[in-house]
Amino acid sequence: MYERMLDKSARPTLEQMIAYCGEAGPWYQRLCSFLEGQAEIEGEIRFPYGNHYGWGVSYRRGKKLICTLFCEAGAFTMMLRLSNAQYAAVYDKLSAGAQQVVDARYPCSDGGWIHLRVLGQTQFEDAKKLLSLKLLG
Numbered sequence: 001m002y003e004r005m006l007d008k009s010a011r012p013t014l015e016q017m018i019a020y021c022g023e024a025g026p027w028y029q030r031l032c033s034f035l036e037g038q039a040e041i042e043g044e045i046r047f048p049y050g051n052h053y054g055w056g057v058s059y060r061r062g063k064k065l066i067c068t069l070f071c072e073a074g075a076f077t078m079m080l081r082l083s084n085a086q087y088a089a090v091y092d093k094l095s096a097g098a099q100q101v102v103d104a105r106y107p108c109s110d111g112g113w114i115h116l117r118v119l120g121q122t123q124f125e126d127a128k129k130l131l132s133l134k135l136l137g
Helices: 014-020 022-038 084-093 096-103 121-136
Strands: 043-046 056-061 064-072 075-083 111-118
Touching: 014 022, 014 043, 014 064, 022 043, 022 064, 022 075, 022 111, 022 121, 064 121, 075 084, 075 121, 084 096, 084 111, 084 121, 096 111, 096 121, 111 121
Parallel strands: none
Antiparallel strands: 043 056, 056 064, 064 075, 075 111
16 A cells, blocks of 8 residues: 555556556645645656665756655655754644644754655645645745
């Protein structure tokens, strides 16, 4: 369940990535559209972090990574880093599931990395709230 696109030799199109996400595909497409429209940044299809992460779309502003959206069968995972202050600012507005993800973040400097799996509307809204903070900072 939630297998990633791991065939490094076959670069997918965005349409193939959306289809791979199954029922979460429309949410993947909407989050890409949110980033490209709201933040006016284009995504780049990449196989960035080794064989276990797989294909995803990375969004950068200049050299600064905003997030990477990794395709999974039936879902997708958003990876991003925020400061502790940014997490604290939005924490009470997140769903209980997203709060657990934030609580379990991988520490890095003054903040940490999260991997938020998006399966539907609730996680999509959580992702947008977190991304809005990232885009402001």
